[in-house]
Amino acid sequence: MTERTTVTAPMPGVFYRRPDPDEPTFVEPGDAVESGEVIGLIGVMKNFHDITADEDGEVVEFFVENEQEVDAGDELAELEVS
Amino acid sequence: MIEVLEPGLSTTVQDTGRYGHYHIGMPPSGAMDQYAHTVANYVVGNDEDAATLEMTYAGPDLKFQEDAVVAATGADMEPKRNGEPIPMWTAVQVEAGDVLSFEFATEGVRSYLSVAGGIDVPEVMESRSTYTLIGIGGHEGRDLEEGDELPVGSANGNATVGAAVDDGHVPDYANNDTISVVMGLCDYRLTDEGREEFLGTQWKISDEADRVGCRLTGPDIEGMFEEREQPFGAGPDPTNVVDLGYPVGSIQMAGQPIILMRDAVTGGGYATVGTVTSIDRDMLAQARTHNEITFEAVDVEEALEARASQDEQLELIRATFLE
Structure with a gap:
């Protein structure tokens, strides 16, 4: 059985999957990620906080859309730990 | 260091x-x-x-x-x-x-x-x-x-x-959803219904709320205003007035309400319909993005009493640490 981990929002704001509207997404489901790699941003008060993978693994899915409002504790993405 | x-x-x-x-x-x-x-x-x-x-x-x-x-x-x-x-x-x-x-x-x-x-x-x-x-x-x-x-x-x-x-x-920062406001200077621009709607709305704190302004989102605000002929010196928007000074904590009606906080512009040409009391600006500073707040109208006397009572509380706290 594979281990999965859920990345949650540490603060309220707007979730972004891209560093900039014209840039590609940080990661897509199926992509391999390393611990500490940025998978999204939360913007609040015109400041941006990096959302990172907490372990090496693979992105399974995102639970929120790009530019969707999130609250602290909301589930953002699921990773399969490698 | x-x-x-x-x-x-x-x-x-x-x-x-x-x-x-x-x-x-x-x-x-x-x-x-x-x-x-x-x-x-x-x-x-x-x-x-x-x-x-x-x-x-x-x-x-x-x-x-x-x-x-x-x-x-x-x-x-x-x-x-x-x-x-x-x-x-x-x-x-x-x-x-x-x-x-x-x-x-x-x-x-x-x-x-x-x-x-x-x-x-x-x-x-x-x-x-x-x-x-x-x-x-x-x-x-x-x-x-x-x-x-x-x-x-x-x-x-x-x-x-x-x-x-x-x-x-x-x-208790979890319960700071009612914010006291002294109505004015430009609340004369609101209709009676508009004033009621303004005070009856649960306004949502936007993700852009910061040290400059606490931006709120809610119903359309233009309908809350009296119709009028554009005065000389005022902008064309119904919420524009001839430029005036903005008190810190005043609620500027610019598209949606923005409560002007401690880094805000000091004057301009939007109607400011009320001013959040100094005590409740502290609570507002702790109100999180996406939380909802409701305004409660108080008069100047009540606002000053609340401030005096907090000053007393602070003096009490100060005294305990001087012993």
Whole structure:
């Protein structure tokens, strides 16, 4: 059985999957990620906080859309730990 | 000296504010939650005008290069000294080489860290407060960054390590959804129904709410206004008026309501229909993005009574730390 981990929002704001509207997404489901790699941003008060993978693994899915409002504790993405 | 290892989301040096220059367009800046800032100072034996660090949503990691007495107040960001939890609202000893670290605020928005002797950055126009929009005050006029070094002033020796604020004086940041407002100066522009709707609406705090303005979202505001002929000198929008001064805390009707906070513009041509009381601006500073707030109209007397009662409370707190 594979281990999965859920990345949650540490603060309220707007979730972004891209560093900039014209840039590609940080990661897509199926992509391999390393611990500490940025998978999204939360913007609040015109400041941006990096959302990172907490372990090496693979992105399974995102639970929120790009530019969707999130609250602290909301589930953002699921990773399969490698 | 305090070295910034990680700056947190937005951490600035703030004091009680930069006063006496409003007429030339200089807003006061200063701690958004003056109560938490003031109490943090009293706990370590400082006067209220010593500069503290204001941390927002996610706190910093700080390495102390000298011994110091510190206190964290405001929103609980689970402060730790060398990885071990330390209590909030309490005078705590840190030694040279210790690292203070802060997590995310789970209730409220802003934490304050006081240091006996105060954060000793240079004064600009008689204040150490950071005003980031024009880059003055605080540490180089900006949010703290990794590698910054902050000087600490000389402590007066009044701090008692372990002394703590009574629980009764610690605000509950989870229940700050009713905000007192003195209606005016431009509420004459609202229809009776408009005024009722304004006061009856649950306004949602936008993700853009910051030290400049607490932006709200809710129903269309233009319908709340009386029809009128555009006066000479006023803009074409029905919520425009001939330019006037904006009190700190006034609610500017610009597309949607924006409560002007401590770094805001000092005047302009939007109707300001009410002013949030000074006490409830502290609560507003702790109201989180996406939370909903409702305005409650109070008169000036009630606002002043609330302020006097908080002043008494602060005096009581100050006295307990002077013993």
